Amino acid sequence: MIMKHTNHSTCTTILVGKDASYDGSTIIARNEDAGVAVNPKKFIAVQPADQPRDYQAKLSKFSIKLPAHPVRYTAVPDATDEQGIWGEAGVNVYNVAMSATETITTNPRVLGADPLVKKGLGEEDLLTITLPYIKSARQGVERVGKLLEKYGTYESNGIIFSDVNEIWYLETAGGHHWVAERIPDNAYVIAPNQTGIQEVDFADPDHFMYAPDLKAFVDRHHLNLSANFNFRKIFGSDTQLDHHYNSPRAWYGQRYFNPEAVRDLSPMSAELPFICHANRKITLEDIKFVLSSHYQDTPYDPFTPGNEAKKMPFRPIGFNRNQELSVIQLRPYVPSEFAAIHWLAFAANPSNALVPFFANVNDTPDCYKDTTKLVDSQNAYWVNRLISLIAADHYHDVMADIEAYQDQLMGYGHRRVAHIDKRVGGLSGDQLISALMTANQKTATHALKATRQLLTTLLAKTSNGVRGAFDRTNY
Structure with missing residues (x-):
């Protein structure tokens, strides 16, 4: 069973500034979506001794000699590395978080002026070659910007960095150009696989960073068709695919957080704003709902009775x-x-639940770490994948059970965080790290047990009604 990351342009991102979140945290969130339904993932902590020094990509053949002193970080790579690492998301010991990448779009005029680089860097590489070497979100932007300028990229991407004070979102343009915007503290962003950043203020270094020759490059190649420097309009695309594949996701999320702002806009609108302001504080549950959504309470929901997904x-x-x-x-x-x-959370979001893990650890629980490509009912990825398969074919029969499980496990997660905060408050150093690992293990054990119980319930409920079932009492 060989899994290739073809058509890997399918993620969705939500960013929430510290004054927009319910508790003053910076929050970054992203679905990792593959080009196939099954692409097993694991959750690990990478020690400095295990970090490569001479990094070699598997897909693009990009290579780089990495700095000598990496720090420990968490990551969510592929279960096996024959297609590369694909570290995706994590936090390092400096409490800097990174999520990479939100695959985006670039128009042909830009690609003609600055072509993509076949042997450049990409999603496969970015977390691994960046997160162990940065001490702030801003430093993350600076490092990736320099890497893009030197090596180029083979794809267009949005890359997220956060620390306790700031969130930065970097978008690439062509092979070597880029811009990054600091998300305002009171704002949120939904990024759905298309270029999002809009007006760039070159006189505001506190909120914008960019390739040194960006303005000259745009002028030289006659790329700006308006009086303002709107990064999305200059570098992005506005295609039929965008109208059906990308824009509707931002529309639905914005409709959820501040419906008044999109009341007069179509799901296919190219004018949806990048920087948005919700009509309330945003919770973890809000983020999970949007990133699990499928146009509920609209005519576009593929699970509406009588609708067929292929017609949506x-x-x-x-x-x-x-x-x-x-x-x-x-x-x-x-x-x-x-x-x-x-x-x-692993596998399909409509049927999974978020589980909290403290990031300052040397190792992660086995049931989240030891994922293989073989189905394993003792593994968090695979149990959730099996549930998602049942749920897709029996949506209305099982969603009450799934929603009860999700609410119960999320409530447990909040209680665990509060409990662990109190238990470890007086600890430090190795003693603290050990306590957090023990706590994470208990959390994982509870979550896996609840998830396996849900799988058992769904199997029992749906098995009697399968095609070809025969009941002797009818004869």
């Missing part, structure tokens, strides 16, 4: 090709040694 006009956010969801919360109101929580 818009691509949902929560669907079968979700592989993992990482929601990274950096909290300002507890000691920094246990401020970072990596909330994690």
Whole structure:
């Protein structure tokens, strides 16, 4: 069973500034979606001794000699590395978080002026070659910007960095150009596989960073068709695919957070804003709902009775090709040694639940770490994948059970975080790290037990009604 990351342009991102979140945390969240339904993932902590020094990509053949002193970090790579690492999301010991990447689009005029680089860097590489070497979100932008300028990229991507104070979103343009915007503290962003950043203020270095020759490059190649420097309009695309595959996801999320702003806009609108302001504080549950959504309460929901998914006009956010969801919360109101929580869910988001793991650890629980390509009912990825398969074919029969499981496990997660905060408050150093690993293991054990119980319930409920069933009492 060989899994290739073809058509890997399917993720959805939500960013929430510290004044927009319910508790003052910076929160970054992204679905990792693959081009196939099954692409097993694992959750690991990477020690400095295990970090490569001479890095070699598997797909693009990009290579680089990495700095000598990496730090420990968490990651959510592929179960096996024959297609590369694909580290995706994590937090390092400095409480800097990174999520890479949100695959985006670039128009042909830009690609003609600055072509993609076949042997450049990409999603396979970015977390591994960046996160162990940065001490702030801004440093993450600076490092990736320099790498892009030197080596180029073979794909267009959005890359996320956060620390307890700031969130930065970097978008590439062509092979070597880029811009990054600091998300305002009181704002949120939904990024759905298309270029998002809009007006760039070159006189505001506190909120924008960019390739040194960006303005000259645009002028030289006559790329700007308006008086303002709108990065999305200059570098992005506005195609039929965008209208059906990308824009509707941002529309639905914005409709959920502040419906008044999109009341007069179509799901296919090219004018949806990048920087948005919700009409309330945003919770983890809000983020999970949107990243699990499939146009509920609209005519576009593929699970509406009588609708067939193949006839639906818009691509949902929560669907079968979700592989993992990482929601990274950096909290300002507890000691920094246990401020970072990596909330994690595997497989399809409509049927999974977030589980909180403290990030300052040397190792992760076996049932989240030891994923293989063989189905294993003792493994968190595979149990959730089996549930998602049943749920897709029996949606209305099983969703009450799934929603009860999700609410119960999320409630447990909040209780665990509060309990662990109190238990480890007086600890430090190795003693703290050990306590957090023990706590994570208990959390994982409970989550896996609840998830396996849900799988058992769904199997029992749906097995009697399969095609070809025969009941002797009818004869």
